[in-house]
Amino acid sequence: MSSPSPAPSGMLEHRPALRAGILLSPPLLNGPAVVHLVKDPRSGASFEIGPKEYFLVSRLDGSRSLAEIGEAYGEAFGRRLGEGNWKQLLGLLGSRRLLAGGPDPGPAAGPGPQRTGTLLKGTLRLVADADATTARLHAFLRPVLRPVVLGLLLLVCLAVEGVLAASAGRLLGDLWWLLGRPVPLVAVASLLWLSTAVHEFAHGVAARHVGGTVGEIGLRWRLPVAIMYCTVDNYRYLRRRRDQLAVAGAGAFANLLFLLPFFAWWTALPPGDATGRVLGALLLLGSAQALVNLVPLPPLDGYTILGHALRxxxxxxxxxxxxxxxxxxxxxxxxxxxxxxxxxxxxxxxxxxxxxxxxxxxxxxxxxxxxxxxx
CATH class of the missing domain: 1.20.58 (Methane Monooxygenase Hydroxylase; Chain G, domain 1)
Structure with missing residues (x-):
């Protein structure tokens, strides 16, 4: 007969838990290693752990004792954990104030300074509570965020891009014509800038729709260029890959949707019409703006999409x-x-x-x- 397993010590009978809200990412390839990210949303601090540490940390939910978790770890990795191993891990988590019942982590950090940088390069926070603002916008748009509606809109956008691709020569001529006319050129540039703002808000709305949070909405400039930005705090920690892809791709999709009324106007005008030529140039540049964003090169959205797809x-x-x-x-x-x-x-x-x-x-x-x- 085999001897019974020794009874767990007092320490191994404890059932520690992570503090509510601590974020753990899915497995991510980083160089030759697979890592998981751990983030405290209150402080914004994050760090990496390996798969073995993740196995342990992800099971600290207050319902299982250290002995039970250690037994499952031994079955998974063929190695038992001693009290020294647990003291090291719990000491790390405790020092970062990630354990429930530990030292008070303090109040949640407020937003940073409203403006940073200089006149030539900097950022300006435009919204005091970006998450609440995005939540209101999401509530307003919720009826059109159903999969069937979004699927139909995507098909419409693809059909429009097909028509524009077939008219590429005409649109290039319209663009060349526009470059010599400053007033309509400024109007097109202003609409494209507005499209970038829609792009950023779309990231935030998509994040709210799949359970993400928005940390900041503002204006970033490096003169003479100034663009809107929307920071999604926890998209990397979303459990489902498709949710991460939806957040990353929402901006380009919004750019294409932005063009739909201008496309309808353009199709109603005869070739050669001055307004039609302005709209043709807008459609060409707007399509390029959306599609180039899907190119998988940093810092474009396509690069983020590829990273999420490959984990x-x-x-x-x-x-x-x-x-x-x-x-x-x-x-x-x-x-x-x-x-x-x-x-x-x-x-x-x-x-x-x-x-x-x-x-x-x-x-x-x-x-x-x-x-x-x-x-």
């Missing part, structure tokens, strides 16, 4: 680091997991090819516009 953090810098290591020491690079090697090498090569294609497309578009505007 990778710091994709571009980690890919560059892997390539440098591979060129310098192939044996060291071979120590990366196979999935990491495929992702990083594929991204580095793919992004280089993409940059060349985009540059070629831009040159071709300019030449076509010049040729169409010529005698």
């Amino acid at each position: 990778v953090t710091r994709l571009a810098p980690a890919g560059s680091a892997y390539l440098r290591l591979r060129l310098r020491d192939r044996s060291a690079a071979a120590a990366y997991p196979a999935r990491a090697r495929r992702i990083y090498l594929g991204y580095v090569i793919g992004s280089a090819v993409l940059v060349l294609l985009l540059a070629g497309a831009a040159v071709t578009a300019v030449l076509l516009a010049i040729g169409r505007a010529g005698p």
Whole structure:
């Protein structure tokens, strides 16, 4: 007969719990390692832990004793935990004030200064409570946020982009025509700026719709450029991948929706009409604004979407680091997991090819516009 398991010590009978609201991310590839992010929303502080630590931390819910969690850990990883291991982990969590019943973490941090930076470069917070403001906007838009409605709107946007693609030559000519007319050019630029504001609010509304929170809404400038921004605090901690993708892609979708009334107006005008030419240029630039944002290069939304889809953090810098290591020491690079090697090498090569294609497309578009505007 096997001897019975020793009774758990007093410490192992404890049932500690994380403080309510502590965020844990899904697994993320970071270089050669898989990590989870832990964040305290009250302080904004976050740090990384490995899969084994996540296994333990994610089970600290007050319903299971340390002995029970340790037994499950032993079955999963083939190693039992002693009191010393628990003291080290709980000491770390306690020092960061992440445990329920521990020292008072203090009041939630208020918003930062309303304005930071200088006249040439800085930010301006525009809303005192960005999350509450976005919640009101989300409540107003909730009827159109049903999947069937969004699906129909997406099909309409794709159909519109198909029509515009078929009229690309005409639209390029309209753009070249517009560049020589300052007054309508300013009007188009103002509408495109408004579209960027809609883009940012769409990120916030999408975050609220899937359980995210919005930390700040404001204006960021680096003269002569000034754009709106909307900071989603916890999108990386959303459990479902599709929710993360929805938040990241909402901005470009909103840009396409913004163009729909102008497209209807444009189709009602005859070719060559001056207003129609202004609208044609707007539709071309607005479509480019939306679609370029989906390109998977930092800091564009497409890069964020790809990172969420692959569950990778710091994709571009980690890919560059892997390539440098591979060129310098192939044996060291071979120590990366196979999935990491495929992702990083594929991204580095793919992004280089993409940059060349985009540059070629831009040159071709300019030449076509010049040729169409010529005698």
